[in-house]
Amino acid sequence: MPHPPISAAHDPGEAKIAEFRGLVLSRFLYIATALSVLVLPAYWVIGLNGLTIVSCVFFACTFVFCYLHNVRHAAREVCMHGFIGMTVLVTWAGIGYGSELIDNKPWQMLVPMIAYLIGGSRRGTAWVCLHLLGLVALFYARRYAYEPLSVAILLLAYPSLAYGLFVFTRANEGNIRTISRLSHTDSLTKTYNRQLFEELFVNMFNRARRAGEPLAVYMIDIDHFKKYNDNYGHIAGDRALKQVAEVIRGSARRASDLVFRYGGEEFCVVSSGVNSHDALLIAESIVDGVRRLNTPHVSGENGKLTVSIGLTYGHSLEDLDTEALLRRADRALYAAKTSGRNRIDVDSHGAPSGAALAEAS
Secondary structure (H helix, E strand, C coil): CCCCCCCCCCCHHHHHHHHHHHHHHHHHHHHHHHHHHHHHHHHHHHCCHHHHHHHHHHHHHHHHHHHHHHHCHHHHHHHHHHHHHHHHHHHHHHHHHCCCCCCCHHHHHHHHHHHHHHHHHHHHHHHHHHHHHHHHHHHHHCCCCCCHHHHHHHHHHHHHHHHHHHHHHHHHHHHHHHHHHHHCECCCCCCECHHHHHHHHHHHHHHHHHHCCCEEEEEEEECCHHHHHHHHCHHHHHHHHHHHHHHHHHHCCCCCEEEEEEECCEEEEEEECCCHHHHHHHHHHHHHHHHCCCCECCCCHHHECCEEEEEEEECCCCCCCHHHHHHHHHHHHHHHHHCCCCCEEEECCCCCCCCCEECCC
């Protein structure tokens, strides 16, 4: 069974793509701001008053975008679309005010470069199509000011460059997602690995606390797994790990249920927005599902491979932190193992109680 799709907010691949685009945007902003200082005097000397005014506005906007991009992470999306939009407007103005003597057509090729490298394959295509439609309209309106051959060359070169950049950007995004997925997935069990847990858990905890949502953490350990490896060999042990991971993924299959291989024979599941009843049902489903595998284990409960689960459920996270929540789950797991294994211990208030201790039916 495939792993539940990770949400965009948690996806490390999308985060890496956004980081790459943010870096490219910052470089474009620096370059555009510096070039504006050089272009403004040139336009003024030539006598293109209209373009001088447009360039002044562009310079002011790029300066503001550069400032916002550096000091406010939340404003980066606005800066991206604002910078692309301003570039489109300036290139349109260049065609509107230009002529064959002052040829602005090569500048039009900057738009697909900026749009795809900053906006990505989907949004970049939208901006490029909008810009190209505007160019066609401007050339038609001023068709006597330009040589038809030069216009035709531009309109042939523009889509060719845009398509090449689209293919490059799409492949680059796919490579980033693939590399990120491989670097954050356990190769044996196909669950997420400990590295991704370290990256995501704090963000999930903070998001749940801000939204006032509960957060459930399951620490899952395969009972007597070292003895299983000693008795049946490491190949059988690897096969058992994959089977247990499949059971866990099959039980925790919501998009907000993330399954991690925490280390060795230990797994961790983090579920956000789940109520206490459903959280216990998920844990019971995991314990019962592993038992129903009927994997022989001479040192296990009733001669079968089993798991123990420590479950902690945070109704309110205001007085907790990530380390405290993990300690509670780990303490519950220890209680489940010392109480006989093949069971669940629920710790929802910092210490297990008799009512909270449950054995999966």
